[in-house]
Every structure is written in C-alpha cells, then in structure tokens.
Amino acid sequence: MKFRVEVNVMPHRSLHDPQGKAVCRNLPNLGITGVEDVRIGKHIQLELEASSEDEARQKAEMSCKKILANPITEYYEFTIHPVS
Template sequence: MNFSVQVKVMPLKELLDPQGKAVMGGLQNLGIKTVQDVRIGKTIQLQVDASSSDEAKKIAEEASRKLLANPVMEYYEITIN
C-alpha cells in the first residue's frame, strides 16, 4: 500500500532563525504588523510503499534521522495523511 507521509522539519526553538526574522521584517514593511514571530522550516512529503501505516512511519523516521533533519539544529515531526 502507498502512504503519504509528511515530515515537518523546524529549527530548534532555542536557536535564532534569521530567515524567519527577515520574513517578519518583510511582512511589517508590507503593513502586516500583527505578526509577532516567524519561524521557517521544511515540509517533506514522502510517498512510501509499506504494508501498514506503522511501517510507513518507521521508514519516514529512518529517513528523517539519516538524511532529512540535522538534530543539532532541527527537530522533526512525522504525520501520516
């Protein structure tokens, strides 16, 4: 069976996110002043061939650990849709 797995990779909360800060500055220049913080990460959509959603999640977990996320700077969340 084919599962669509979403991996969200975000910068750790303890770290500065200069890309997010730049976007926040851009929003304020456009007149959107009610946004108080912006953090930017990645969304990775995987199409995984697996026999169960548990197995699909395990594969996504392995992919995140080995390639998609850098644990020194990022954390990840896996959801199956």
C-alpha cells in the same frame, strides 16, 4: 499499501532563525501588522510503499533520522496518511 507522509523539519526553538527574523521585520513594510514571530523550516512530502502503517512509520522515522533532519539544529514531526 501506499502511504503519504507529511514531515515538518524546524529549527530548534533555542536557535536564532535569521531568515524568519528578516521576514518578520519586513511584513509591516508590506502593510501586514501584528506578526510577532516567524520561523521557517522544511515541509517534506514522502510517497512510500509499506506493508502496514507501522512499517511506513519506521521508514519515515529512519528517513528523518538519516537524511531529512539535522538533529543538532533541527527537530521533526510527521503525520502518515494511507493513500490506497
């Protein structure tokens, strides 16, 4: 079976996010008001083959733990979608 995994990897809330702060500060200059916070992370799409949704979940979890997210500075969350 084929699955699509949508992963979000974000900086821990306790961490300062300079990129997000820079965007947030500049939005009023572009005429966009009322934006109080901006946080920027990674969105990763995996297409993978697995015998079951459980196995797809394990592969996604291992991918996040081993290469996609740095546990010291980031947290991750993902959703799994059967493709075929």
